[in-house]
Amino acid sequence: MTVIPDGHSSVRSLLYASMDTLSDSERRVGRALLAQYPSAGLTTVAELAGIAGVSPPTVIRFVNRLGFTGFPALQRALVHELNGELGSPLKQYPEKTHGRGEPSSLRHHGEAFASMLSTTFDEVPVSEFESLVRLLSDPSRQVRITGGRFSRVLADYTAMHLQILRAGVEFVRSEDIDQRTAIADSTSSTVLVVYDYRRYSDVSLRLARQMSERGATICLFTDNWLSPIAKFAKVVLPSRVDSASPFDSLMAAMAVSEAAIGAVADHLGEQGVRRLSVIESSLDTH
Secondary structure, eight states: OOOOGOOSHHHHHHHHHHHHSSOHHHHHHHHHHHHTTTTGGGHHHHHHHHTTOOOOHHHHHHHHHHHHHHHHHHHHHHHHHIIITOHHHHHHHHHHHHTOOOOOOHHHHHHHHHHHHHHHHSSOHHHHHHHHHHHHOTTTOOOEEEOOTTHHHHHHHHHHHHHOOOOEEEEEEEOOOHHHHHHHHHHHHHEEEEEEEOOOOOOHHHHHHHHHHTTTTEEEEEEEEEOOGGGGOOOOEOOOOOSSSSSSSOHHHHHHHHHHHHHHHHTHHHHHHHHHHHHHHTOOOO
16 A cells, blocks of 8 residues: 555645755755656656756655655655546546536537647657657567557557558557567567556556566657656657546547657658558459
8 A cells, every 4th residue: 555654645745744844955856846746756766856956865865854765655656646536537526527517518628628639739749759750660670559448449549550551560458468478579679659647557567667678669658747657668758638527538649649650651651552552452352
């Protein structure tokens, strides 16, 4: 069970209560974490130190001063908070419905989706997107794609489109044997694309970590809070998920996936066209 020191309900409340007990440099870490809460705490010690403008040992002292046994314990608390509070439809229901007696309007949802799309495409790093496209277009790379409870739909969708454009693409299901063989087959030429959004998947985390340890390049589609997989991913593409309903939306993630598929098609050019032609004509009857 994940426990936040001193009985606080969240790491945020613990931070506010502890500010007066921190040194100046430790307080800078706390402010940096609050400014990018909770994503800054889901990176690495070195990255959080860089954000705060302090040394990595200062981050460790800050974590210990809060009462955590180490940086991993702080991260477990943040992930638990995301999974149990921010990512729960039940927790979001009162806020998102506002006690309405009637259904929200189509226009209300349309405006929320439009804002989600606009913000997502403004925030996706162009360099990360271009790196992903290069990796997925490289014929020497074996591509494996996986997702979580809901995001596996996006993973399967992306895999099916890439299979039309190039060889060497497989969808990794959540079944144990699929995961084990994907790990066993991993080499430095393997690219693992993972879809992981809040209420993050422990299964996807283990798969990504073990494939990374065997040399695979990890590419992550995630939310703006960043999955723990971001710690060892080469490419991270965040999307907004907060919708007008109590349920997180993967619409923006779908749009970014569509953009990546289209960019890979452009990058492959005639090579992709030839493969598509073979696929479309292979089952024709004459």
